[in-house]
Amino acid sequence: MAILKIARMGHPVLLREAEPVDDPTGPEIRRLIADMAETMLDAAGIGLAAPQVHVPLRLFVYRDGAGVATLVNPELEPLGEELESGWEGCLSIPGLRGCVARPKRIRWRGLDAEGHPVSGEAEGLTARVMQHETDHLDGVLYPMRMEDLALFGFTEELARAAGSVTR
Template sequence: MPERAIRHYGDPVLRSVCVPVTVFDDALRALVDDLAATAAPEGRAAVAAPQIGVSRRIFAYHLDGRIGHVINPVVVETGGELRDIDEGCLSVPGLWFPTPRWEHAAVSGVDVEGEEVRIEGEGVFAQMLQHETDHLDGTVYVETLPKERRREALRAIRQAEWF
């Protein structure tokens, strides 16, 4: 289960809506293992499949002592207040912007065996669930920012060494 290279903002795979998973086989298990290995290093919270160049509806997480994955996730619940919370992204390295996120979120989907799962959390965990599901819908967090902040973010991205 190797750690995979992260695709950066501007890569077309990050802007496409991911294809639902319908086949649960060894290739899927290997992909989930790669996502888990890529999410595990210190300073990371989660990785969505398009971030490693795969247009499938899967993300893996390693955050707050919780480790897992969700296949074909759908946000099924949000709650609390919508708050600006500093957010970054492996696909937008080195840049952080206050992003509106719900304090509570829950996603439902399936695991690698096709069994139903529901994952929920508060605070940073809820932020991660919303962020990763956005990736699977072809949205990078900077595109969700209010107009002035989005302009600032896009300007910073264009000036970034990695862009």
């Protein structure tokens, strides 16, 4: 396994739509998934999409409880119209955070790392991570989803400002 280089905001690979994965069980895809999981954990991330490591394919890895899960060729749909705002960061936009409104609950489906169909429903942080990573597969970065850029800034400054509000 290897730690992969993470593309940063401004790199063209992050702004294009990723291609479907034909065979998730192929050796190159298995190696990519393992390397992505190692890279995500090394960077203390909670999700990582293939375009973020310069591979324009429709797959991502994410923390799932104590382990790492993979979703290949994901399809997401909102369950209901309720939105939830939350702070997001991104390994491709280091040091910054922004507040993004996203559907609170989603239904998802795709393939796992073994090529088996998987599906389910998610809410809370898992739903947010799945939506964030799927956005990467569509060439969308979270600042593009933000409605109020006053809620976008460097993590350290936002933490400092939050601390001064509570004093």
